[in-house]
Amino acid sequence: MTAPSTPVAIVGGTGGLGRGLAARWVAAGIDVVLGSRDPQRAAEAAAKVGGALDDAGVDADARGSLSAGGNAEVVGDAEVVVMAVPHGGLDEAFDAVGAQLAGRIVLSVVNPLTFDDTGPVPVEVPEGSAAARIAAALPEARVVAGLHSVSSRQLLRLGEPLDDDVPLVGDDEDALAAVAALVDRIDGCRAVVAGPLRLARPLEELTCVLLSVNRRHRVHTGLRLTRL
C-alpha cells in the first residue's frame, strides 16, 4: 500500500517516540508533521530529526517532507494521527485535538505504566487500556493500537534497521491496513494485525515485561513472533 495522501500527524511529536517515528517515516519517503503544545518546541524537534537524517546520509531527494506546529494545527486534514503523548497527557491532548478527530485513523502507541523500585508496573485504566480510553473519548475516531514495544532509542539509531514485529489491534479493518502499511515502511519492522481493540490491554502490559527484561539483562529488546 502507498503512503497516505496527507502527512502523518504526530501529537506529542517532540518526545523520543514521536521523533523516532518521524525520522523513520521521512527516511522512507512519507510526509510527517510533528506536533507539540508549543510550536517552537515542535520546530526544534523537527530540526533535530532533519539533522539526524543528514548525519545518517539519508538521500534528501528520497525523503518525505517534515514540518512542525502546534498539536491542533498539525492534525489539519491528516488521515492518520499518532497519539504519542504519555498516558497522563491524554486528557490535555483530547482537549487540544479531540474535536478534529472524527473519522480519522488514530494510532495509539500509549503505554500506561509507571516504575517502582522493582521495575515497570502497568497502570490500571478504567476503560481497560489506553487505546480503549482514546476510543471512549473519541467515539468517531478509528482507533488502532500498536508500536508499544518499539524502542524510541532504536528508532533514532537511523543507521540500524529495526528487528521488530509490531502487533496491531483495532476494530476497523481499513484503519488496521493503513497503519500496517505505515509500520511496514519502517526499515526492519513487520506489522502483524493481531485482532480487535479489546486486545490493547495485554499488548500495552506486555511492554512492562519487555522493559523488565531490559532492566534485568541490560539490553533493549524487541518483539518477534515465530512461525508466522
Ligand SMILES: NC(=O)c1ccc[n+]([C@@H]2O[C@H](COP(=O)([O-])OP(=O)(O)OC[C@H]3O[C@@H](n4cnc5c(N)ncnc54)[C@H](OP(=O)(O)O)[C@@H]3O)[C@@H](O)[C@H]2O)c1
Ligand atoms: N519511548 C519509547 O521507547 C516508547 C515506545 C513505545 C511507546 N511509547 C509510548 O509513546 C508515548 C510517547 O513516548 P515518549 O517517550 O516520546 O514520551 P514523552 O517524551 O514523555 O512525551 C512525548 C511528548 O508528549 C508531550 N507531553 C508530555 N506531557 C504531556 C501532557 N501532560 N499533556 C500533553 N502532552 C504532553 C510532550 O510534548 P510537548 O511538551 O512538546 O507538548 C512530550 O515531548 C507514550 O505514551 C509512551 O508510553 C514510548
